[in-house]
Amino acid sequence: MNYFPSYYSIEDIFVTQEKVECKVNTRLQRMGFLDAGSETEDLEPGRTINLPLWYIKELKVNNSYFTIAVPEIYKNVHKAVCEAETTHIELGRLHPYFYEFGRYLTPYDRNHVIGRIIFETLRQRVRHLLDISKNDGDQSKPEQRLDNIESKLHEAGVRTNTLYVNWLQLRGNNICISELVQEHQKKRKRADRSEDEGSGDGGSPSSKRITL
Amino acid sequence: MDPSIIEFIGEKCMISIIPNFSNEPLHLIYGSVGPFRAGFPVFVPLWLAAHLRKQQKCRIVPPEWMELETLEEIKEEEKRSKYFTKMPSEHYMVVAQLVMSTSPDDVPRCEELRTVIKDIFDIRESKLRTSIDAFIKGEGTYAKLDNLTLLEIHSVRPILPYSLDHIARYQRMATASQRDTSMLGLNTTGANSGTNSMSNSFFTQ
Amino acid sequence: MSESEVALNDQDASTEADLAGAYEEDDDEDAEPITAQKVLEILETAWTNEMCAPELLQHQTDMLELMLSQVAHMEEQMRDLEKNDFRYVVHQMELERIRYIMTSYLRCRLQKIETFTQHILNQEAAREPADKRLSPEEAKFAQEFATHMDEYFHKVATQYMPSQQRGEAEQRIVTPNLMSHVFLKANVAVSGVIVGVDDEEVDLTPGSQHIIPYQLVADLIQKNQAQLI
Numbered sequence: 292m293n294y295f296p297s298y299y300s301i302e303d304i305f306v307t308q309e310k311v312e313c314k315v316n317t318r319l320q321r322m323g324f325l326d327a328g329s330e331t332e333d334l335e336p337g338r339t340i341n342l343p344l345w346y347i348k349e350l351k352v353n354n355s356y357f358t359i360a361v362p363e364i365y366k367n368v369h370k371a372v373c374e375a376e377t378t379h380i381e382l383g384r385l386h387p388y389f390y391e392f393g394r395y396l397t398p399y400d401r402n403h404v405i406g407r408i409i410f411e412t413l414r415q416r417v418r419h420l421l422d423i424s425k426n427d428g429d430q431s432k433p434e435q436r437l438d439n440i441e442s443k444l445h446e447a448g449v450r451t452n453t454l455y456v457n458w459l460q461l462r463g464n465n466i467c468i469s470e471l472v473q474e475h476q477k478k479r480k481r482a483d484r485s486e487d488e489g490s491g492d493g494g495s496p497s498s499k500r501i502t503l
Numbered sequence: 504m505d506p507s508i509i510e511f512i513g514e515k516c517m518i519s520i521i522p523n524f525s526n527e528p529l530h531l532i533y534g535s536v537g538p539f540r541a542g543f544p545v546f547v548p549l550w551l552a553a554h555l556r557k558q559q560k561c562r563i564v565p566p567e568w569m570e571l572e573t574l575e576e577i578k579e580e581e582k583r584s585k586y587f588t589k590m591p592s593e594h595y596m597v598v599a600q601l602v603m604s605t606s607p608d609d610v611p612r613c614e615e616l617r618t619v620i621k622d623i624f625d626i627r628e629s630k631l632r633t634s635i636d637a638f639i640k641g642e643g644t645y646a647k648l649d650n651l652t653l654l655e656i657h658s659v660r661p662i663l664p665y666s667l668d669h670i671a672r673y674q675r676m677a678t679a680s681q682r683d684t685s686m687l688g689l690n691t692t693g694a695n696s697g698t699n700s701m702s703n704s705f706f707t708q
Numbered sequence: 709m710s711e712s713e714v715a716l717n718d719q720d721a722s723t724e725a726d727l728a729g730a731y732e733e734d735d736d737e738d739a740e741p742i743t744a745q746k747v748l749e750i751l752e753t754a755w756t757n758e759m760c761a762p763e764l765l766q767h768q769t770d771m772l773e774l775m776l777s778q779v780a781h782m783e784e785q786m787r788d789l790e791k792n793d794f795r796y797v798v799h800q801m802e803l804e805r806i807r808y809i810m811t812s813y814l815r816c817r818l819q820k821i822e823t824f825t826q827h828i829l830n831q832e833a834a835r836e837p838a839d840k841r842l843s844p845e846e847a848k849f850a851q852e853f854a855t856h857m858d859e860y861f862h863k864v865a866t867q868y869m870p871s872q873q874r875g876e877a878e879q880r881i882v883t884p885n886l887m888s889h890v891f892l893k894a895n896v897a898v899s900g901v902i903v904g905v906d907d908e909e910v911d912l913t914p915g916s917q918h919i920i921p922y923q924l925v926a927d928l929i930q931k932n933q934a935q936l937i
Binding site: 504508511512524526529531532533534550551554560645646647648649650651653656660663664665667668671672675 | 744745748756759760778779782794795797798799801802803805806808885887888889890891903904908910915916917918919920921924937
């Protein structure tokens with residue numbers, strides 16, 4: 292099934308663990324502990340602190356406490372998106388959850404840039420994803436090139452391709468033993484052999500069994 | 504729906520066999536087949552044909568379209584046409600695969616046929632990728648895919664629908680939180696997507 | 709040998725009558741006799757629809773029961789045949805195919821029930837008896853599954869949490885993405901199908917194929933005007 296965030300999805304938990312940079316707008320009494328660099332008991336306006344997304348996402352967009360700063364990564368790809376040159380970007384390196392993190396932040400971006408950026412970026416990169424999952428092999432380190440959503444799409448594409456190629460070939464050269472079974476057989480053989488060596492009952496009947 | 508299920512569905516196609524035995528008609532749930540008379544052609548479902556052939560109880564009569572000239576024409580037509588042409592069978596790959604693997608001897612010039620059919624599939628598949636590209640760049644939520652066969656659809660499933668799901672989710676999010684996109688200058692579908700497709704196709708080919 | 713031959717040749721007529729009888733409760737007087745072939749077609753469509761749809765579709769208990777009795781009937785007829793008899797082998801192969809469709813179909817539904825348990829139960833509670841999507845057996849399974857999950861969660865986690873956290877039941881409901889894109893084939897001509905967020909409309913011609921968000925065509929599938937592929 293396609294990724295669709297829910298209470299139980301581990302990815303969603305990872306995304307919401309991410310820290311978001313915010314500017315403090317009003318004095319928050321006895322909240323100084325949120326700011327590692329602060330020496331006052333209260334959190335003073337104008338300070339910048341990092342808060343986890345799971346907290347931020349429960350706040351109203353126009354809350355009076357914090358202003359959310361648009362992460363640099365989204366500003367940085369802005370130009371590439373405008374020029375439709377996003378296929379070469381190493382998205383996974385920018386942020387492992389580039390799209391989902393951006394989706395959560397979209398409503399908090401007063402300039403309405405993030406929402407459009409993640410939408411446009413994926414739109415531009417789908418063709419590339421289709422291509423690399425069809426011709427996999429030479430792609431090095433997809434975890435750097437692709438974000439989490441893209442990796443899942445890529446995996447799905449590679450799987451499809453494998454299924455198709457197997458289907459085409461199965462007919463020609465009969466059903467082949469699955470890797471799992473092969474491994475199991477190897478293990479069993481190894482176990483048999485060590486058993487035989489250990490049992491020491493003359494060796495000849497058991498060695499016959501191996502050659503069979 | 505992976506290839507084995509598509510094959511299973513395709514195996515319902517009727518195909519002509521020449522049995523070397525005689526038997527009364529069989530009343531299958533799917534419909535009656537037979538009577539079987541040795542030496543006379545009779546239509547049966549593909550799964551039955553494959554079984555009987557393996558038992559050496561029949562010879563398979565390849566469907567009319569499974570012939571080099573016809574397929575070459577189809578291939579040329581497919582190259583010429585902007586759209587997907589209608590295939591002689593909506594399971595042409597499955598039929599070809601099953602017939603040629605169970606009874607290569609019943610099909611004249613089997614290897615050549617195999618190559619042409621594979622070519623046709625590949626042409627259609629790359630056409631599909633190109634049209635997907637245009638479709639996604641066009642910001643559509645819906646596209647027409649007439650004459651595409653199940654196995655061809657399989658080549659982009661689930662990656663295409665999944666990608667579209669995500670794109671749609673992000674689009675909904677973006678439009679829900681704002682209407683004015685002029686900030687980015689990205690709300691132009693015409694001029695911008697034109698340059699998009701150029702640079703992209705250059706990159707990927 | 710000859711006896712069973714007669715029996716097998718005879719069965720078309722007899723099962724048609726059986727099936728018509730069983731189907732009557734739905735359509736009262738003018739019940740058209742439904743053939744086993746038609747039942748199979750309905751099940752095949754239900755199977756592919758179920759595999760491709762993001763949400764759980766209408767159950768097909770009637771059709772499944774008809775087909776099961778048909779399969780049993782067929783097996784009864786085959787009892788006297790030799791195991792390597794040509795007819796036995798062919799009928800057996802067909803029954804295996806039909807069984808596969810039915811089990812794959814039911815398994816696919818179970819998967820959805822296990823994924824969206826609470827969501828499905830909530831929807832079912834709001835539905836009229838005639839519109840229920842779960843068969844009675846599935847409803848029982850779903851209810852038990854939900855109870856067991858709740859008990860398990862309570863036992864291993866929520867009982868140790870502050871009571872505030874326990875009230876998150878609503879949030880924990882997993883729902884399908886109804887805007888998932890699906891591949892659709894129109895069975896009949898359908899005009900004025902809304903295909904986009906901007907109320908863009910399209911007429912579907914019979915046999916035409918489309919990729920489209922499920923929710924926009926869910927009613928066409930329900931009405932069998934189109935099917936998922």
